[in-house]
Amino acid sequence: GENVEQHPSTLSVQEGDSAVIKCTYSDSASNYFPWYKQELGKRPQLIIDIRSNVGEKKDQRIAVTLNKTAKHFSLHITETQPEDSAVYFCAASKRNTDKLIFGTGTRLQVFP
Amino acid sequence: DGGITQSPKYLFRKEGQNVTLSCEQNLNHDAMYWYRQDPGQGLRLIYYSQIVNDFQKGDIAEGYSVSREKKESFPLTVTSAQKNPTAFYLCASSIGAIRDNEQFFGPGTRLTVL
Numbered sequence: 425g426e427n428v429e430q431h432p433s434t435l436s437v438q439e440g441d442s443a444v445i446k447c448t449y450s451d452s453a454s455n456y457f458p459w460y461k462q463e464l465g466k467r468p469q470l471i472i473d474i475r476s477n478v479g480e481k482k483d484q485r486i487a488v489t490l491n492k493t494a495k496h497f498s499l500h501i502t503e504t505q506p507e508d509s510a511v512y513f514c515a516a517s518k519r520n521t522d523k524l525i526f527g528t529g530t531r532l533q534v535f536p
Numbered sequence: 537d538g539g540i541t542q543s544p545k546y547l548f549r550k551e552g553q554n555v556t557l558s559c560e561q562n563l564n565h566d567a568m569y570w571y572r573q574d575p576g577q578g579l580r581l582i583y584y585s586q587i588v589n590d591f592q593k594g595d596i597a598e599g600y601s602v603s604r605e606k607k608e609s610f611p612l613t614v615t616s617a618q619k620n621p622t623a624f625y626l627c628a629s630s631i632g633a634i635r636d637n638e639q640f641f642g643p644g645t646r647l648t649v650l
């Protein structure tokens with residue numbers, strides 16, 4: 425079955441710096457890759473997603489890149505702000521299934 | 537987000553007791569999901585349902601049961617057979633199949649078994 429690995433588990437950056445979180449997946453048939461942000465004590469919320477027919481997607485300070493050959497995808501946050509501090513989860517799902525497989529999460533801390 | 541509710545927010549039970557967690561949505565979504573969240577392990581799928589009166593086991597279904605008698609409701613029962621039930625439980629829903637649709641999460645229920 426699908427397996428998703430996420431690194432690093434914790435990431436500390438200075439406000440204004442960039443942050444990069446990387447995920448790898450095992451099933452080459454996976455075709456949908458969302459990223460969720462979970463603030464302390466709150467529910468996960470989708471922040472960006474990408475499908476396998478696209479190599480990169482950007483939304484303001486957030487971007488996701490996908491390398492299908494290497495089976496990895498990354499979340500890039502530029503100009504980080506303290507409110508970006510949260511746990512970020514990547515996930516992958518395979519065509520014609522209804523299951524998301526989540527990574528183990530990255531705790532991002534942005535210091536002012 | 538506000539369309540999915542879970543109750544209660546905190547739940548305490550004695551070991552050996554069954555307990556049912558509530559999940560309701562008014563988003564008219566067909567698909568609903570239950571996840572378990574433990575520190576350092578991400579979200580793991582317990583059960584999911586694509587349509588009323590139908591559901592499938594996820595990756596960690598042992599010790600849990602569900603029902604889907606109504607489109608808007610997907611209760612999860614944590615049975616005494618679940619060896620380590622203390623965790624944060626999240627319910628989610630989506631319009632249909634995940635491949636094209638965002639999952640919306642409820643606020644979660646933190647279950648503590650004493």
